[in-house]
Amino acid sequence: MFIPKNEKLSADELRQVEAIAADSECSILEIEGRNRCVYAILGDETQEVMFKRIAGLPFIRKVDRIESPYKLMDRRSALADHRVKVGQVEVGKDIPFVIAGPCTIDPANPNLFLETAHALKDAGANGLRGGVWKPRTNPYSYQGDNKSLEIILEAREKTGLPIDLEVMDSAQLELAVEARVDVLQVGTRNALNYSLLKEIGRLSAGTDSAVLLKRGRHVGSPNEFIAAAEYIVAEGNPNVMLCPRGTTPALDGYRNHPDESISPLLKTKTWAPVVVDPSHSVGHSDYVKACSLASIAYGADGLCIESHIDPAKGIGDDPKQAVKPEKIKEIIEAAKLLWSKRYQP
DSSP states (O other): OEEESSSSOOHHHHHHHHHHHHHTTOEEEEEEOSSSEEEEEESOTTOHHHHHHHHTSTTEEEEOOOOSSOTTTBTTSTTTTOOOEETTEETTSSSOEEEEEOSSOOTTOHHHHHHHHHHHHHHTOSEEEOOSBOOOSSTTSOOBOTHHHHHHHHHHHHHOOOEEEEOOSHHHHHHHHHTTOSEEEEOGGGTTOHHHHHHHHHHHTTSSOEEEEEOOTTTOOHHHHHHHHHHHHTTTOOOEEEEOOOBSSOOTTSSSBOOGGGHHHHHHHBSSOBEEOHHHHHOSHHHHHHHHHHHHHTTOSEEEEEBOSSGGGOOTTHHHHOBOHHHHHHHHHHHHHHHHHHTOO
């Protein structure tokens, strides 16, 4: 990959580079970062002559040759100073970034979601999550409803909070991108669905939508996890956050095996922010606060927590693992305190 001297290559400059790459049967992908555009060379990057020709162009500042299975996600890449922004918040900059909201939006009771959204804003949440479409192990369980998309969009309009929702196929993705959803979530079941990851990167490239990629539940290694994110970035969207959420086999008493300790391993390998999901890690509301604070202590940049104003009236996982907005406020205050101590010089 390479970085131009200016923020972006002109059309003529891009044509010159593409011609050099084409001579070596490679192509160029423009990736719009927050501060500048970077350009990935797709194809056989080992060709010395091609690199020398590109590096010799007067408008090229730097050419990187990253010997890594993930050339864009590597913390030494040209994207190393890229920062992910959701709404008005730069993830990981000043405070822990906290997304919260119900597991599942109940289209029959939209006011429950709207009341939860307002309560979470008052609690200090930075974003609002909500299940519009749901992956279910049992094919006869509730699978979600397009009507729920209208509800979460209404919540965004009324609260001003950016929204996060999971997409599982092309039709859902197109609806979410058209609605300018702030965070496209990829669940653990699709963490290695490379065709979907590429499509998400392609359709969201050049938009303000970030992607929250959850770790595969069947113990994907750090390299495998980061490489999955590479599929998204390689299609043009560098706004990716990595989300540990517990793995299988489960630890007795928890829903999964909590994996918040993976955060420092990820951060030594990649520039991408880490946003941990403690709710699915432990699977019980009583343990969510402890898991949240452990995540921050391990170096996470944020949290994605299930919350409901009245969990007993929720659907999906809410009755078991959602915490109330007042608990979210406790978690945020404690996380900020821990964060300030963690980052003392």
